[in-house]
Amino acid sequence: PSVAPTLPVRDVVAMTTEIVPTRVKIQLIDMLSTTGLSVIEATSFVSSKWVPQMADHTDVVKGIQRVPHVQYPVLTPNIQGFQNAVAAGATEVAVFGSASETFCRRNINCSISESMLRFEEVISTAKDRQIPVRGYVSCALGCPHEGHIEPSQVAEVAKKLYEMGCYEISLGDTIGVGTPGSMFKMLQKVMNDVPISALAVHCHDTYGQALPNILTALQMGVSVVDSAVAGLGGCPYAQGSSGNVSTEDVLYMLHGMGIETGVNLDKVIETGDFICNALGRRTNSKVAQARSRTL
Amino acid sequence: RASTVVPTEAKINLINMLSESGLPVIEATSFVSPKWVPQMADQVEVMKGIIKKPGVSYPVLTPNLKGFQAAVSAGASEVAIFGAASELFSKKNINCSVEESLQRFEEVMKAAKEAAVPVRGYVSCVVGCPYEGQVAPEKVAHVAKRLYSMGCYEISLGDTIGVGTPGSMTKMLEAVTKEVPVSALAVHCHDTYGQALANILIALQMGISVVDSSVAGLGGCPYAQGASGNVATEDVVYMLHGLGIQTGVDLSKLMEAGAFICRIINRKTSSKVAQATCKL
Numbered sequence: 001p002s003v004a005p006t007l008p009v010r011d012v013v014a015m016t017t018e019i020v021p022t023r024v025k026i027q028l029i030d031m032l033s034t035t036g037l038s039v040i041e042a043t044s045f046v047s048s049k050w051v052p053q054m055a056d057h058t059d060v061v062k063g064i065q066r067v068p069h070v071q072y073p074v075l076t077p078n079i080q081g082f083q084n085a086v087a088a089g090a091t092e093v094a095v096f097g098s099a100s101e102t103f104c105r106r107n108i109n110c111s112i113s114e115s116m117l118r119f120e121e122v123i124s125t126a127k128d129r130q131i132p133v134r135g136y137v138s139c140a141l142g143c144p145h146e147g148h149i150e151p152s153q154v155a156e157v158a159k160k161l162y163e164m165g166c167y168e169i170s171l172g173d174t175i176g177v178g179t180p181g182s183m184f185k186m187l188q189k190v191m192n193d194v195p196i197s198a199l200a201v202h203c204h205d206t207y208g209q210a211l212p213n214i215l216t217a218l219q220m221g222v223s224v225v226d227s228a229v230a231g232l233g234g235c236p237y238a239q240g241s242s243g244n245v246s247t248e249d250v251l252y253m254l255h256g257m258g259i260e261t262g263v264n265l266d267k268v269i270e271t272g273d274f275i276c277n278a279l280g281r282r283t284n285s286k287v288a289q290a291r292s293r294t295l
Numbered sequence: 296r297a298s299t300v301v302p303t304e305a306k307i308n309l310i311n312m313l314s315e316s317g318l319p320v321i322e323a324t325s326f327v328s329p330k331w332v333p334q335m336a337d338q339v340e341v342m343k344g345i346i347k348k349p350g351v352s353y354p355v356l357t358p359n360l361k362g363f364q365a366a367v368s369a370g371a372s373e374v375a376i377f378g379a380a381s382e383l384f385s386k387k388n389i390n391c392s393v394e395e396s397l398q399r400f401e402e403v404m405k406a407a408k409e410a411a412v413p414v415r416g417y418v419s420c421v422v423g424c425p426y427e428g429q430v431a432p433e434k435v436a437h438v439a440k441r442l443y444s445m446g447c448y449e450i451s452l453g454d455t456i457g458v459g460t461p462g463s464m465t466k467m468l469e470a471v472t473k474e475v476p477v478s479a480l481a482v483h484c485h486d487t488y489g490q491a492l493a494n495i496l497i498a499l500q501m502g503i504s505v506v507d508s509s510v511a512g513l514g515g516c517p518y519a520q521g522a523s524g525n526v527a528t529e530d531v532v533y534m535l536h537g538l539g540i541q542t543g544v545d546l547s548k549l550m551e552a553g554a555f556i557c558r559i560i561n562r563k564t565s566s567k568v569a570q571a572t573c574k575l
Contacts, residue, residue, distance in 0.1 A: 178537070180537065181538040211490065216496070255459025286486065290457070290488050291488045
């Protein structure tokens, strides 16, 4: 694969199933801000009724120390969430679409086309305020309810989000069932409708396939990779889904390939140690596990 | 090969279950000295106890002529020898230099040729060594070439401590394929840093068509400190099937074998596919 000057590794801050104290979330984000990561997705302005572990979204956005040249996007599922996010100081937002009709209904209680109307509102309002919007497409390589997802389904949603004004589309393997085979087919299709420079991948490691899937995406020209420190977090709505891919493991691979990321792996490992201690959880990062053994 | 002592009967059952899963080659045991590696003391019993399925090979490790002879009389019909790309690793692992080990192997090769027993060669530390750190691709190529010229039908290149990445794998394979035909090469990746599947994918892209793995990702190397975890066969097969590659392996039977051995040794599986499937 060609060497990109820097490969943004977006850290997705853990959305664990437990309630994490606000000050811990803030400290986590502040530590990540010193690692060299250029984008740290801070929180989600979803309804606290549905996702109680995000109830402190305003406090988090107000509490973090914003480091220059680092972006702190937040998820905003609708116009109300958007307005709350902006009032709290957010300067970048993200909307969360799905390639699966069933997943969409179960996750955000409406159809794909209804969700697009909601997002359109957010995106046009964001445009007026000159706030960039990133679009996510979940279930890009498979759905916990529908099973197989056609690449064309993914392309359709990705295209819509891009045409509505999202600057980047992150394609998510929500339940981690994808392989280099399905990743290749899906990206091939999506690339017809969205320029490769506007694409990112968000792989889950549930079946251990995340790194080869990311490698495949890189080989096809994708240059933005989502990950989560210590591989924490999954999706509270996707049953069985566990484990974002670990930022540490992704970085180890990218650096080994000679790709410059601008991120300090040791600092990410330190941050992972911190949050795992705070949560009383073991890291999911193999790099972190290997490093702790050699000390 | 776990660090706990596994009951002989359990080893035999495991191998029999693996035979039923469709795997074409199952490395059964190791004819090393039980003084050095006590968990292999039942090597003869294992060889004699397993049901040899037609079409399946059951190679055994033979570090020297004595081991080779013991293996053959126990019924082995394929053997493997184990070289290193790192001098320090060779010294610490088998107490001699790389060149000395290759000379030892010449003896085994000669006897194997006479007995018409195929020999597979392993090269360890191909992309990093626990003692030396970086390993030169040319050194790996040199050792691989020696083993191949001596008569090994296949050379398995091992990332013993799992430090390799698609970057170092590519460089190493480029050097080795200059000296040994790619059809005679295999990769043996460890997943210590989570890189195994990505490394295997790169190897496949470069034409390698034989991949070593271990059910449930059990085993590592008792001599490589910090080395844990062969890559899990279940996870490799999942990836290969997703790529449309025919392996002849029945993934559910394989997972059964993994579940069995994990129960016996009271360990959690290292296979993510197995973990994910358990949750459903």
